[in-house]
Amino acid sequence: MRLELVINGQRYTIDGVLEDRRLLDVLREDLHLTGTKEGCGEGECGACTIIMNNEIRLACLTTAIQANNSEILTIEGLEKDGKLAPIQEIFMRSGAVQCGFCTPGFLISAYHYLKNGGSKDVDSIRHAVSGNFCRCTGYSKIIDGIQESHDLMSFEKNENSSKNSEKEATFIDLTTEKKQNSINSNKKNIFSVSTKEELCEFLKKYGSEAGILAGATDIIPSIRKGGEKRLYFADVSKIKSQFSEIVEDDKNIYIGAMATFKDIQHNPIIKKHLFELVHAAKTIGGYTIQAMGTIGGNIANGSPAADSVPALLIYDATIELTSLNSKREIKLSSFYLGYKKMDIMRGEFISKIVIEKKQFISTGFEEVGSRKAVFISKVSLAHSLKDEELILAAGSVSAFPKRLLEVEKIFLKQDLTKDTLLEYLSKDVIPLDDIRSTGEYRQKTLLNLLWSLRENLLKK
Amino acid sequence: MKKDLKQVNSSIPKIDGMGLVKGKPAYTQDLIPSNILIVKTLKSPHAFAKVLNVNYEEALKVEGIEAIFSWKDVPQTIITRAGQGFPEPSPYDRYILNEYVRHVGDEVAIVAGETEEAVEEALKLIKVDYEVLEAVLDLETAVGHSSIIHPEKEAFSMFPIGFDANKNIAAAYEMHVGDVDDVIAKSEVKVEGTYFTQAQAQVPLEPHNCFTYVDFHGRLNVITSTQTPVHIRRIMGRALSMPLKKIRVFKPRVGGGFGGKQMLHGELFCAMVTLKTGKAAKMIYTRKEVFESTCCRHAMRFNLRVASDKEGYIKAIDMDVLSDTGAYGEHALTVLMVAGSKTLPLYNKVEAVRFNGVVCYTNHTPAGAYRGYGALQANFALESLLDELAEKLGISTVELHKKNMISEGESSPIFKIMGEGSEGVDMNVESCKLDYCLDRSIELIGWENKYPRKEIAPNKVRGVGLAIAMQGSGIAHIDMGSAILKLNDDGFFNLLMGATDIGTGSDTILAQVAAEAIGISASDIVVYSSDTDLTPFDTGAYASSTTYVTGNAVRKAGLNMRKLLIETVAKKFKVTPEEVTFENGVFTTEKESITLKEFSTRLYYNEGLDQKQLVASDSYVGEQSPPPFMVGVAEVEVDTETGFFTILDYAAVVDCGTTLNPNLAKIQVEGGLMQGIGMAVYEDVVYTSSGRMLTNNLMTYKIPTREDVKKLTVEFADSYDPSGPYGAKSVGEIGIDTPPAAIANAIYNAVGVRIKTLPITxxxxxxxxKLKEK
Known part of the structure; x- marks a missing residue:
């Protein structure tokens, strides 16, 4: 393919790029911009963080086809006219740079945060760099450095476009370059779709062999590890804006399935009505993953630990499935049929999540993980209560996140004992052992979380 | 002493910071030329197997494949990859490739090709017949197991280290002072316990990587992300049967090591390809390979007994250790010995002490060096058990420590008995501010009001706990560092060192030391490290040696340079050296003066027959290894419903002598603490029952993020060690030692449960x- 990019204000045209060549390799190998680092290649460490179309992104999880026609800022672009950005100066002076390998990623995350009006508050800063690992410093100097540069940074509205129109593009031809690496050796096929119809036709044509590359935060690592069985993928960058709107009417809230977790945590409608979803969105992966990962992707992934699902279950969310000529709605609580199995038909994709607006007496979402950020929960419990209507949903304890329908029946009965609660809980879920925790711990913890929730609710 | 210092004890910014914040090419991977062969290795899927046959005929046919080697195609010279001084105290038990594979991820074949895709495809097409052998996956049953992990008759040790391959023992050691059993029997208060510390992965953010080429002189050039260029050259020379003069090893910027890059990893695979094909080749480890196929921390089990009198004076310590070195015995003995030598001297007034340990082979990923090795593991056991002792005595842990811990001017028989791999060196502790560190750290955390616990909600309890620790500063009589200073025209200096800055900031602090000694500004020093062709000998960045050992060498070289400068100026002005002063870049005699800048330019261009190059050098071997000390105090909040706990505050006060660069020293300690906290509560290398590693990525292997600790406070004691460069001791490792015990003790104080198996989850x-309720 022909890849057209504007990087740090310079236009580039690269011919003959493989569609699934990683943007990271384009930057480092084709353009010799080696400031962007590869620490893990799986979207965990944040060393390859860049800014693409004003959004934070991991270059190791981005393919050429997804990056086409975008504007990119890398570490090499922070210095302007031979002058360091204040944050670079401060990082250097204060000792935020130790071995330095994570530094470009941190600087880019921080730059993006500050440019987008991030506050001086330490917790917000920590959240903004939660997708960046450092193994040397203990993080203090990094956080202090971001805070210190808060008031010193000045930003041009658009670093890229002001210059790119004047300069001639740098042309690179890789057509005859046979040494080009791409994300897979299993010959997966990636197409770019331009309309909803194209997407539906694509899905219909390839059925269970088809996948959608939206955030791609799970699919790309999976392809690289050889664990991905599907062969055909549709890049939806071009139609993303149609399916990522978050709107409301008198009755409902509508969340486009391609909305990212970052979109969700900052959206005023969601912040007003769906507090637990905001919470879930903030705890999924690190911040860079939140900026890339989509809520539809999280639902379709169907992982037992898909953290947005319990939060959606307690709001009794409905999902809209779109196919070529029709739409269908289904309650999220009946969408999952088994481990990674769901009620989705050939040619359908998740297009929207619909949630009815309600006034709740109480809602809550508790997750127990190991570390505080970038974790997958070992147990999670969400609840909502409206008048007599109680919903309990648990994550990470069964094949898919599910409502605790049996427990709901008896939960607020006056004479309930902990033993009876356990009996009903066992009808809903029997947690299993896995790498993150043991079934025994999960059951005990879930029981304790339930019991303490019940005490709190009864007080109200 | 300290007050006269101008360049050291000052927080100048790192000399390499500018290039790094700009994202300039710096690391090995940034410098790899394009069009270079890609090298990958085929890994064993079995924990233990004999390779009967490797058929790569089909794989060789893949377009773009340049070479494939199995164990039959490479030299079968036995080596140790440990990356230590010579002769190594580690068993020689490893080949480039061998007919046995001893852990999942052990290398079976080397593949080189033009593209990653071709290499990946070739890897899939290689057919290997394995005879799968019974794997040894349990530390407790490894010794004397019917499966012998190293049946090869060539395996040996350079000198007695207790190596006994037939029993799966890589190394063993024991020592005692006094009659421990007798003293314990007679003591009034006794405690004992069994503790387990897990394997921990180093996780440098930069994965291991290297590239190799043969230059036009026919010499093998190895550019690699390593902590030990000199050892890499020596080990490669042996493995490849090449004279060392044919090999050049240099390290560009290193993106973190923590011990994980002390050993040799991809260098030999890459070199095999380059030597056999004549072509340049690169090898970049994936994160999974870093986890499965490099090394990790030795998992250890401790049986520990401590006895005291009723007043709380400790009379005896009996430490028994079983250590898991995994498939190869790299660092087996040294890590074991440090478990004793860097903890037992803390309590130097005991009547009897015994240390006994066995390091066994298992079919796990090999253990190697990792920051704080041995000391961290033993510290968890000893400082946990002392907390129990304090409770049993009915005194506070603060009082117990004050009664027993080592003080300035004192010694311990352990210093002489236990070294690292051999006998140690007798010494008195010339600087020890443990008393201050203890008082200050509990003051910082607010111990008085918080000890032992505070209930803040029905199911939320807070508690505080502490631990003290020591390390060393290089290995006395063994580790050697050296430096060359070269004066250039225009009055600046090159500082050439074999010491390897692996992200620690050592290039910066050593520039400060050189500048201090010469009497100039650190900005006039250009540091180059390290390249085996250009820089002088240095054992490398490990064992907390760079600040102390190389630092002393740099200081001596700097003083030599100053002397040389003054002598040369004196000769020029026809006065005695005593009549020349050198200050602020100007040489002054009674009658004349000249700037260093002008003098050096003249010296090289305008002095006729007196023109000459000024070069000064020196080296240093530690006569002793002065220990840095520290106290760490943790405050935790435990949720009794979920067992989940938060580290609210961690206060650490460190005695590392003079802080050559206080800011960088602080970052070293903070970083160490963070890794110690990771070891204490998150990080764990976990295997399936068949020996496959489950935690081979950064999602399942959890290193701490900044959201995991609320507050981290690091301070330094005012201290000066007379043997250190300008009073400095080491600071690289000490920070990692205290968190496991301090956090375990804080949790005990909060909710009354003592977790003796790390990590504390x-x-x-x-x-x-639950168990306690029953």
Missing amino acids: PEKVLMAL
Whole structure:
């Protein structure tokens, strides 16, 4: 393919790029911009963080086809006219740079945060760099450095476009370059779709062999590890804006399935009505993953630990499935049929999540993980209560996140004992052992979380 | 002493910071030329197997494949990859490739090709017949197991280290002072316990990587992300049967090591390809390979007994260790010995002490060096058990420590008995501010009001706990560092060192030391490290040696340079050296003066027959290894319903002598603490029952993020060690030692459960709470 990019204000045209060549390799190998680092290649460490179309992104999880026609800022672009950005100066002076390998990623995350009006508050800063690992410093100097540069940074509205129109593009031809690496050796096929119809036709044509590359935060690592069985993928960058709107009417809230977790945590409608979803969105992966990962992707992934699902279950969310000529709605609580199995038909994709607006007496979402950020929960419990209507949903304890329908029946009965609660809980879920925790711990913890929730609710 | 210092004890910014914040090419991977062969290795899927046949005929046919080697195609010279001084105290038990594979991820074949895709495809097409052998996956049953992990008759040790391959023993050691059993029997108060510390992965953010080429002189050039260029050259020379003069090893910027890059990893695979094909080749480890196929920390089990009198004076310590070195015995003995030598001297007034340990082979990923090795593991056991002793005595842990810990001017018989791999060196501790560190750290955390616990909600309890620790500063009589200073025209200096800055900031602090000694500004020093062709000998960045050992060498070289400068100026002005002063870049005699800048330019261009190059050098071997000390105090909040706990505050006060660069020293300690906290509560290398590693990525292997600790406070004691460069001791490792015990003790104080198996997880806390209820 022909890849057209504007990087740090310079236009580039690269011919003959493989569609699934990683943007990271384009930057480092084709353009010799080696400031962007590869620490893990799986979207965990944040060393390859860049800014693409004003959004934070991991270059190791981005393919050429997804990056086409975008504007990119890398570490090499922070210095302007031979002058360091204040944050670079401060990082250097204060000792935020130790071995330095994570530094470009941190600087880019921080730059993006500050440019987008991030506050001086330490917790917000920590959240903004939660997708960046450092193994040397203990993080203090990094956080202090971001805070210190808060008031010193000045930003041009658009670093890229002001210059790119004047300069001639740098042309690179890789057509005859046979040494080009791409994300897979299993010959997966990636197409770019331009309309909803194209997407539906694509899905219909390839059925269970088809996948959608939206955030791609799970699919790309999976392809690289050889664990991905599907062969055909549709890049939806071009139609993303149609399916990522978050709107409301008198009755409902509508969340486009391609909305990212970052979109969700900052959206005023969601912040007003769906507090637990905001919470879930903030705890999924690190911040860079939140900026890339989509809520539809999280639902379709169907992982037992898909953290947005319990939060959606307690709001009794409905999902809209779109196919070529029709739409269908289904309650999220009946969408999952088994481990990674769901009620989705050939040619359908998740297009929207619909949630009815309600006034709740109480809602809550508790997750127990190991570390505080970038974790997958070992147990999670969400609840909502409206008048007599109680919903309990648990994550990470069964094949898919599910409502605790049996427990709901008896939960607020006056004479309930902990033993009876356990009996009903066992009808809903029997947690299993896995790498993150043991079934025994999960059951005990879930029981304790339930019991303490019940005490709190009864007080109200 | 300290007050006269101008360049050191000052927080100048790192000399390499500018290039790094700009994202300039710096690391090995940034410098790899394009069009270079890609090297990958085929890994064993079995924990233990004999390779009967490797058929790569089909794989060789893949377009773009340049070479494939199995064990039959490479030299079978036995080596150790440990990356230590010579002769190594580690068993020689490893080949480039061998007919046995001893852990999942052990290398079976080397593949080189033009593209990653071709290499990946070739890897899939190689057919290997394995005879799968019974794997040894349990530390407790490894010794004397019917499966012998190293049946090869060539395996040996350079000198006695207790190596006994037939029993799966890589190394063993024992020593005692006094009659421990007798003293314990007679003591009034006794405690004992069994503790387990897990394997921990180093996780440098930069994965291991290297590239190799043969230059036009026919010499093998190895550019690699390593802590030990000199050792890499020596080991490669042996493995490849090449004279060392044919090999050049240099390291560009290193993106973190923590011990994980002390050993040799991809260098030999890459070199095999380059030597056999004549072509340049690169090898970049994936994160999975870093986890499975490099090394990790030795998992250890401790049986520990401590006895005291009723007043709380400790009379005896008896430490028994079983250590898991995995498939190869790299660092087996040294890590074991440090478990004793860097903990037992803390309590130097005991009547009897015994240390006994066995390091066994298993079919796990090999253990190697990792920051704080041995000391961290033993510290968890000893400082946990002392907390129990304090409770049993009915005194506070602060009082117990004050009664027993080592003080300035004192010694311990352990210093002489136990070294690292051999006998140690007798010494008195010339600087020890443990008393201050203890008082200050509990003051910082607010111990008085918080000890032992505070209930802040029905199911939320807070507690505080502490631990003290020591390390060393290089290995006395063994580790050698050296430096060359070269004066250039225009009055600046090159500082050439074999010491390897692996992200620690050593290039910066050593520039400060050189500048201090010469009497100039650190900005006039250009540091180059390290390249075996250009820089002088240095054992490398390990064993907390760079600041102390190389630092002393740099200081001596700097003083030599100053002397040389003054002598040369004196000669020029026809006065005695005593009549020349050198200050602020100007040489002054009674009658004349000249700037260093002008003098050096003249010296090289305008002095006729007196023109000459000024070069000064020196080296240093530690006569002793002065220990840095520290106290760490943790405050935790435990949720009794979920077992989940939060580290609210961690206060650490360190005695590392003079801080050559206080800011960088602080970052070293903070970083160490963070890794110690990771070891204490998150990080764990976990295997399936068949020996496959489950935690081989950064999602399942959890290193701490900044959201994991609320507050971290690091301070330094005012201290000066007379043997250190300008009073400095080491600071690289000490920070990692205290968190496991301090956090375990804080959790005990909060909720009354003592977790003796690391990491301390919510599961373990909750299950222990349940057990306690019953």
